[in-house]
Amino acid sequence: MKVLVTGGAGYIGSTTASALEDAGHTPIILDSLIRGRREYAVRYPFYEGDIADRELLGRIFREHPDIGATLHFAALIVVPESVAHPYLYYHENVVKSLELFRALDELGCERIIFSSSASIYGSNTGSDFKVSEDTPHAPDSPYARTKHMIEMALEDMSRALHFRSIALRYFNPIGADPAMRTGPYDEAPTHVLDILADVASGRIPIFRITGVDWPTRDGSGIRDYLHVWDLARAHVLAVERFDAAFDAFGGDFIPINLGSGRGVTVRELVAAFETVWGKPIAKEEAPPRDGDVAGAYASADRAAKLLGWKTELPLTQTIADALRWVHEVRPRMLGY
Ligand SMILES: NC(=O)c1ccc[n+]([C@@H]2O[C@H](COP(=O)([O-])OP(=O)(O)OC[C@H]3O[C@@H](n4cnc5c(N)ncnc54)[C@H](O)[C@@H]3O)[C@@H](O)[C@H]2O)c1
Known part of the structure; x- marks a missing residue:
């Protein structure tokens, strides 16, 4: 199937484009390159432009x-930037997504899969930190609120217009394509694994475990890390099983959590990293940063039932792929 991939020059969109191609589909990329990498997009039919450009x-x-089908990844995604520039985020993410959805309806696209985020649950995670799709939303940043608002609009528009939609709520994707075609490209990384890799190589002096008094099993924050390749495979399944998912679930809009279903604490992640790296890294404990939360992990039962999906790649492979990408492949491909 041909699949329109908005944001296909970005980290997750480009990985998913590779997974689509490996499964015999043809990704068509639409990306403005406001972020992302041209190298990632030009592997496929590529349209450089904005998601709100109706003519394009x-x-x-x-x-x-x-x-x-359309996979809608394109967005601005940096939480602190969204706090500093809320208009930019509501405009780029919410307003432009509405324009995109309206145009897709008029152009006869019947299947939309939207990149949502576990951040819409905020700190509403209960005492066991496990969240299901029915957990009430409590988005606590402008970025998270854009995802929450787009989901609401998408649900209403799916009911009224000609398309149906799935919102995939990602937990914490990390790592790089195991075949090393693309990976995280940020020179000043904000993802924890990229930071660990930079500490290991000496680019960053020390890793801070921020928050060690949370009510988790070892006091550090808990997350639901999943290999970005597992995440990409979930999108392929969402495309392929889209109609069957609606046959089973009913309605016009389905939110689905994408996570491993197991929590990993930050200390456990650091220990796994040190095992793969082969030696300890420089680390210290620090107080939580403003806005930090204890964290959450997914109930991933719905993804298993409707998409036949669960994570397959172990944390150690995720770390090994990230290290190979950041230390060997990315410097060759992107020059840093
Ligand atoms: N990375 C994560 O940890 C994470 C977690 C949960 C959800 N998500 C969601 O997944 C999606 C992809 O995230 P990512 O990490 O790959 O981000 P990314 O920044 O690497 O990719 C986003 C891409 O969208 C493009 N883009 C942005 N605005 C655009 C516009 N108006 N028109 C056309 N292109 C535009 C950018 O140029 C970029 O290539 C986002 O919607 C994000 O909110 C990401």
């Missing part, structure tokens, strides 16, 4: 009338 969307669907 019209051209894409004229040139590819057989597009069967």
Whole structure:
């Protein structure tokens, strides 16, 4: 199937484009390159432009009338930036997604899969930190609120218009494509594993375990890390099983958590990292940063039931792939 991939020059969109291709599908990339990497996009038919550009969307669907689904990754994603620039985030993420959805409806696209985020649950995680799709939302940053708002609009528009939609709520994707075609590209990384890799190579002097008094099993925060390749595979399954998922679930909109279903604490992640790296890294304990939460992990039962998906790659492989990407492949491919 041809699949429109907005944000396909970015970290997760480019990994998913590779997974789509490996499964015999054809990704068509739409990305403005406001972030992301041109190298990641040009592997496929690539349209450089904005998701809210109706004329461009019209051209894409004229040139590819057989597009069967849209994966909507394009967004701004940096939480502190969203706090400093809320208008930018509501405009880029919410307003432009509404324009995209309206255009996709007019262009006859019947299947939309939206990149949502576990951050919409905020700190609403109960005492066991496990969240299901029915856990009430408590988004606690402008970024998270854009995801929450887009989901609400998408649900209403799916009911009223011609498309149906799935919101995939990602937990904590990390790592790089195991075949090393793409990976995280940020020179100043904010993802924990990229930071650990930079500490290991000496680019960053020390790793801070921020928050060690949370009510978790070892006091550090708890997250639900999953290999970005497992996440990418979930999108392929969401495309392939889209209609069957609605046959089983009903309605016009399905939110689905994507996580391993197991929590990993920050201390456990650091220990796994040191095992793969082969020696201890420089680390220290520090108080939580403003806005930090104890964390959460997914109830992933719905993804198993509707998509036949669960995570497969162990944390150690995720770490090994991330290290190979950051230390060997990315410097060759991107020059840093
Ligand atoms: N990375 C994570 O940990 C994480 C977690 C949960 C959800 N998500 C969601 O997954 C999606 C992809 O995230 P990512 O980590 O790959 O981010 P990314 O920044 O690497 O990729 C986003 C891509 O979207 C493009 N883009 C942004 N605005 C655009 C616009 N208006 N028109 C066209 N292109 C535009 C950027 O150029 C970039 O290539 C986002 O929607 C994000 O909110 C990410």
